[in-house]
Amino acid sequence: MTTTRRTTTLDFLPTTRAEMRERGWEQCDFVYVSGDAYVDHPSFGTAIIARLLEAHGYKVGIIAQPDWRDPASVTRLGEPRLGFLVSAGNMDSMVNHYTVAKRHRSKDYYSPGGKMGLRPDHAVVVYSNLIRRTYKKNPIILGGIEASLRRLAHYDYWSDSLKRSVLIDAGADLISYGMGEHSIVEIADALNSGLDVRDLTFIQGTVYRARTIEQCVEPVILPTWEEISTSKEAYARSFGEQIRQLNPFLSHPLVEEYPHGVYVVQNPPSTPLTTEEFDQVYELPYARTWHPSYDAAGGIPALAEVKFSLTVNRGCLGDCAFCSLNFHQGRIIQTRSDESVLAEAELMTHEPDFKGYIHDVGGPTAQFRIPACAKQLRAGACTDRRCLSPKPCKALRVSHKSYLTLLRKLREVPGVKKVFVRSGIRFDYALLDKDHTFIRELAANHTSGQLRLAPEHVSEEVLGVMGKPSNDVYQAFCKEFDAASRAAGKEQYVLPYLMSSHPGSTMKVAVELAEFCRDLGYNPEQVSDFYPTPSTVSTCIYYTGLDPRTMKHVYCPTDPHEKAMQRALIQYRDPKNHKLVLEALRRAHREDLIGYGPKCLVRPDQPANTSRPGHATRKHTSRDGHAGHSGSSARMQTNRTSDKRQKRAK
Numbered sequence: 001m002t003t004t005r006r007t008t009t010l011d012f013l014p015t016t017r018a019e020m021r022e023r024g025w026e027q028c029d030f031v032y033v034s035g036d037a038y039v040d041h042p043s044f045g046t047a048i049i050a051r052l053l054e055a056h057g058y059k060v061g062i063i064a065q066p067d068w069r070d071p072a073s074v075t076r077l078g079e080p081r082l083g084f085l086v087s088a089g090n091m092d093s094m095v096n097h098y099t100v101a102k103r104h105r106s107k108d109y110y111s112p113g114g115k116m117g118l119r120p121d122h123a124v125v126v127y128s129n130l131i132r133r134t135y136k137k138n139p140i141i142l143g144g145i146e147a148s149l150r151r152l153a154h155y156d157y158w159s160d161s162l163k164r165s166v167l168i169d170a171g172a173d174l175i176s177y178g179m180g181e182h183s184i185v186e187i188a189d190a191l192n193s194g195l196d197v198r199d200l201t202f203i204q205g206t207v208y209r210a211r212t213i214e215q216c217v218e219p220v221i222l223p224t225w226e227e228i229s230t231s232k233e234a235y236a237r238s239f240g241e242q243i244r245q246l247n248p249f250l251s252h253p254l255v256e257e258y259p260h261g262v263y264v265v266q267n268p269p270s271t272p273l274t275t276e277e278f279d280q281v282y283e284l285p286y287a288r289t290w291h292p293s294y295d296a297a298g299g300i301p302a303l304a305e306v307k308f309s310l311t312v313n314r315g316c317l318g319d320c321a322f323c324s325l326n327f328h329q330g331r332i333i334q335t336r337s338d339e340s341v342l343a344e345a346e347l348m349t350h351e352p353d354f355k356g357y358i359h360d361v362g363g364p365t366a367q368f369r370i371p372a373c374a375k376q377l378r379a380g381a382c383t384d385r386r387c388l389s390p391k392p393c394k395a396l397r398v399s400h401k402s403y404l405t406l407l408r409k410l411r412e413v414p415g416v417k418k419v420f421v422r423s424g425i426r427f428d429y430a431l432l433d434k435d436h437t438f439i440r441e442l443a444a445n446h447t448s449g450q451l452r453l454a455p456e457h458v459s460e461e462v463l464g465v466m467g468k469p470s471n472d473v474y475q476a477f478c479k480e481f482d483a484a485s486r487a488a489g490k491e492q493y494v495l496p497y498l499m500s501s502h503p504g505s506t507m508k509v510a511v512e513l514a515e516f517c518r519d520l521g522y523n524p525e526q527v528s529d530f531y532p533t534p535s536t537v538s539t540c541i542y543y544t545g546l547d548p549r550t551m552k553h554v555y556c557p558t559d560p561h562e563k564a565m566q567r568a569l570i571q572y573r574d575p576k577n578h579k580l581v582l583e584a585l586r587r588a589h590r591e592d593l594i595g596y597g598p599k600c601l602v603r604p605d606q607p608a609n610t611s612r613p614g615h616a617t618r619k620h621t622s623r624d625g626h627a628g629h630s631g632s633s634a635r636m637q638t639n640r641t642s643d644k645r646q647k648r649a650k
Helices: 017-022 045-055 093-097 123-134 144-149 166-170 181-192 225-230 232-244 275-282 292-297 302-306 338-348 401-411 427-432 437-445 460-466 471-487 507-520 537-544 560-570 575-587 633-637 643-647
Strands: 030-034 060-064 083-087 140-143 154-156 161-163 174-176 206-210 254-258 262-266 309-311 360-362 450-456 493-500
Touching: 030 045, 045 060, 045 083, 045 181, 045 275, 083 123, 083 144, 123 140, 123 144, 123 166, 140 144, 140 166, 140 181, 144 166, 144 174, 154 537, 166 174, 166 206, 166 262, 174 181, 225 232, 225 254, 232 254, 232 537, 275 338, 309 338, 338 401, 360 401, 401 437, 427 437, 427 471, 437 471, 450 460, 450 471, 460 537, 471 493, 493 507, 493 560, 507 560, 507 575, 560 575
Parallel strands: 030 060, 030 083, 083 140, 140 174, 309 360, 450 493
Antiparallel strands: 154 161, 174 206, 206 262, 254 262
16 A cells, blocks of 8 residues: 555645634535545545635535435535535446446445445435435535536436436536536636526536526527437437537537426536646645545555656547547647646655656646647637547647657656656557657657557457547557667567457457457457446447447447457457357357367367467556556546556546
């Protein structure tokens, strides 16, 4: 367990009445109720929002992981003057609790000692209803990844059904969606000025309930709840419109009508943070560790993965279909200044358990440090095309100069021995840069034996749905990285992360993926099985069978047994998968891969031998098991199945 410097409760925002009295407070302005334990570190959304409000003069108290079976648990700080803020934490509570096979996870890395069971399913709904039972009229504002991605009607994988906007089920007043620094300060200032929460219909980055839409300027009317709950095609059309209205500069309010004359209205997203604003957020007076009350339990495991990592950007122009980042952070790249990042690195070197290694320098995608094009700064990201797929946009600006300059400066910080890049990189973007200095320096200075990349698949059909580059591009990058590693005198490997049963993946292409592993001599210990999390394009396809961007039909494996077969194919060497692999190969009419030849995947009469000649295996370290720093709670929603994935933080 990570050790930490000694702190007192005065280093943190108050969590008890006694701690309020230590500060001389009689009442909080806001009480923040969170499904995570309280870690006062900028990798945790609770800390960012609470410290930002504090910087604007508001008194914020924290109720972390209240007992949802006891209404008194949300009253321990008393009634706040302005309202309650409610979040499930850095992860959707259902992803936090369940694997893609809907089995309960054994650990919760955002709880003391990793203990599971300290938060409820659908946490924002449960917490909000609990608050409303006691405080009938106090404003309740939802935030965080769970509320953000469930802000309108959405498919819920765990119940296999369409659910209403979380705003309705929670009985709350507002949702602050996306990265909420701008909207939460506007909400606080409006409430503090005396405005009623029902009048806060004008703030970007919020969702509200209404009985009329007369206040909306040029609204886009989505299909009603009755329509989408009875027609999957209507839901796909609705979701397609939602993804076209993610531009903070040009979008319109979205209106979703529910029975009994209730409207849920989504205002356009908040504008991106400027570099100065981004710096200010990360320079707030965080204690940078967990609350002392967790010391006896051994602390909060999630901190270990991010404590010595640096978030340097937000947003991702990759726009992968299975990732929620577009819906949460958006595609416009936002960056911190070198000076701010270097100051944080210097601060790390004074931590007693810092060993000289910065574990990561990045964000959703490490090397994105400039906007995709000049247009994005004034008009946002395009609504009718993607920056990198199916082919790179002609207007795309490609440069690694800013990122390389920052990495070089970090290497020179006194006390820093090594700086790693583990956020993940877009290998297609790296190759588009005519100057391959980044690839050479990545191999020479910022990789520790293994570089983890995410080609995800080899089938052009599946990659096209995903929005990922072709396998040829991946192979070209691997060749370039291998040459750079040899030139640096290092033996290093690229380990591919692969995803089974993604929309578009027939049994035929699942076999192609298994053959790729065979030819690579690659034996993955863990595989990412597509996980339909709320508000991704891939999840919409999973539910409707239609790509909301084109309204074309896409095959999607939804049967659990078929998903198990596709997953087993990638791990065909595991004896436990022998029967499933045989069945899958026969269903795909690939009996030629059943036998004793060097190209065969399994024998017809016995489980595969993991040490067969010609099938050298490389140990596959899960992407869940290395230190990384995503810079976004949205990154937590990218459909990975391992319990260890929870270690990746905001």
